[in-house]
Amino acid sequence: MARSRTVRFERSTGAVDSKATRYLCAGVYLDRDFRKMVIRRVYNDSKHMVAPSYGFDLVPVVVHAWRAWRLETLKWMLVLAVLLGGIAWAPAATAAGAALFGLCWSAAVAVRSALVALPLKAKERADRFLRRVRWNSESNDLAAHLRSLKLAWTGSGALVVAVPVISGIAGIPLSQLLQQTAIMGVLTVLVACGCGAAHRGALHQTAKSQLPSPDSHRYRAIDEQQHHTFVIYRRAPKEEPEPENFRDILALDDSHKPFVGAGRLTHRWNPPLNIHLLQIGEGSMADREFDPLPFKAHELVAYLKYEMQRLDGQDDATSLPDFEKADRIYVAEPDVGPERGWLQGAPATGEINEIIDRPFDRFHHFLEIRTSVSGELVTTVFLRTTVKGRALSLDFAACALTRTPDEYHVLDGYGETGVIAILRAAVRALTELPTDIMQSWRLIHVPATLLGALRARRARVLYPKRGVKIGAKLSVREEKRMSWETAQLDRTLISDHVKLVEDRLLKAATEFLREKKVDISEFEERATNIINTGIMNFGESMNVNNSAVGTNAVRLDLPENFGSSSGGGHT
Template structure:
């Protein structure tokens, strides 16, 4: 994300990307320093380096041998008892015993071979065994100190981050300023889904839920869980009271006429919705929605982006955004983005597109859910995972896995390339037109690491609760706006009631077709293996009539 300046940064929902990038660079610097120190210590004396590497390999094989022995002993004891009692044995137990016995022998032979490395290397280097042992112990102790210090510094940094009141640095670099601008930019470039391959024919009469769709245009917002299909449309009609001249209060009637010209523009309704939705996130209201935000988002498909667009250099003004809203056939689609999050981990985002065309109002509503991160990402929130004891445990945990820490020294092979990319990252390569230019976000790490929707059943209530609250207020605010512009709202009220009460337009459920026929001259054949429900229910109904 930091080095790739040829693509936009995905929008951030519920978090700030700047501290994430900053702490990622800090962790990379700590690990790179550790690898460089280990490499220098191993490169000073090749003979000692061979013995140190052999000792680390012995550590790994010894742990494997101990684990295999702890598995082999119970299986061997069980095999002996089964043989004495003449009990049949499971084939899986015999296979497991055979496999772990083989692993125990191989690891034991490997440990014996590695033990012989020290005297052999000392003999080839013409160095006494005591001197080689002292040199190896000294280098090994330095490696332990370096790796342990890195783990301790990292945990101390995590402690400060956990208790810090502000994570964002005071001064941002040029690349950090660009990331900060793009993560909240009004324009979002999305990728259209690729068409299926010609040889892969889709199954006929297959209905998919919206949350099973492979790709959503709302980049970084999570799983698409709810949408009005088709969008809610209302014909713009006006109501004019007509009286009979005798009793205007009792005999008034309404003559419905169509507006020859829409009585409002789409951006006026959007501005009204912004003002009407703001009280939901009032910080002084203890019952207000936490993390409530209202933004303008302009979505444009990747092929429709012009070479070197002006909005990459300067953010659009409100007047320019209003022009996009009022044009229903523009390649740029405006969505009013409304978000809410209780803890920052669980984010519900609602998108509403308002268009006026064909002398009618069209409302396109969609809701996305960004679920929680994995449990291992929330370790600092657990009990006693910060403080001095956490530093000690983190250091011991890393030292117990010392061979794996030293083996990661190969990361130095890509360190130079990463540093060169970081030095070039101050230049925005999206501003220079090039052949096959594609600037859509490649990945959203927060979206990739979110808990899958099918495993977030406990959070579905909170997500749908926030979604319904926002949905009802949007419909009510739209109804009030239409009435203020003297637009007939009878049809709108009926459709709004259908959405709120019955969820007819909620396409998030599973569609099933039973006992149905599709096509010309199609017929339904009842399965003879199932009882006829009509004949079973007939006697009961007759008995009820008697």
């Protein structure tokens, strides 16, 4: 069996170095929860397959997640070391330093509260003088800021007195105490500012440096699985949603779709398009049936690949942006079996053709066609071609990934890169020092994280274990995408791409059937109906919400975006 190390898409643009990849790399520095998810549920979880990557490369994201984790862990360790070392070396100086730091913090709170409270107080007096009506919210805000200002000034006064009191209790001259406190303060400032600058510098590397490549056994396994031909999907649970819970019913098809990692299911032919394979001419169906059949399913798939390849051009009007095509073979978790050699490397072309020609096998082949805008907006079309019951069946589905969160695009802003940005980050880290001290308890998770990374070096998906299923549990890209409802203009572009691919696939299939002398009159009629129908397939052209029609009808309180979910078909 001819095998290769990984399965790459048939494209001409090289490795996946997209904006989405770099934005997600930046996200692991900006979002601790995202970083924890990447490390624990992707890298350390070697007993489940990695979800396919669409429009981005997962390996650099994982590499940067570990870099960000190491920087944060080092920061907590250094802060804790300075704090504990100060307590052991000079407890009085440590207490005085804490008092002075608290004094600075209280003064900052007092200034911020005063800047808000003074204008509100002036407005209150003006309203009282002019006898104007005041909103309760304004009075409540003023009272809250006045309380904050009072507490801050009271705390500042107490902390000013605390330093001489500490000096007297410890029996240390005030000048000597202040010298020791200054030494500890300098160390604290160096640690906080240095870690903040290092963190910001690492964040800047995600925008301009070369993306890291897989250089370890686990990284190579992740890279292989994200591009693998075979995808193991999770079937829907046995428990069906309650009939009255329409939101769960609407979400069920999308959350348990087999196309893991591809995003929201936006378009599907339901039921699939079927056409009887009959010869051209008159007569009964029995007289016009082919015997043997004029072609096999893999021949049509090969023809569609050839025709769709013409869309992979030079980013001009003859092509689609970042066009890709590949074979995807889906298998449900319960059908994996103990023999898993097919998970290692890529299947040969002959093996894929055999799977295509077996419509009732545990393996389900889909021709995958993808186009994306910088990896940020990814549209993926899936087409399953089968020949069974003397008929051709075409199962079409389309999924879409919306853009990554805006907060991950921070480096695109003006003045967010360069030396000045690093200096700002260093100063900001100093103001966040109390939070870092409070967060240092997270160091207790370090041993478990490192132990999980050590266990992940073994590819456990290849070794069957009773009761353990190996399907991908999550997709990083699906977890970090903007909601479908907020992608107004992007939805139009996605629909445009889907229709372009759908139209070309149907026309290519029509030409293939014509070459094979198959009667295509019925096929052309249905194909034309699919191409020209917008409401039936997309469900976005007409919305009827919160209505009741007919005898004993009951109005249902459904979400406003009820009509935007897919679920159409063809006639």
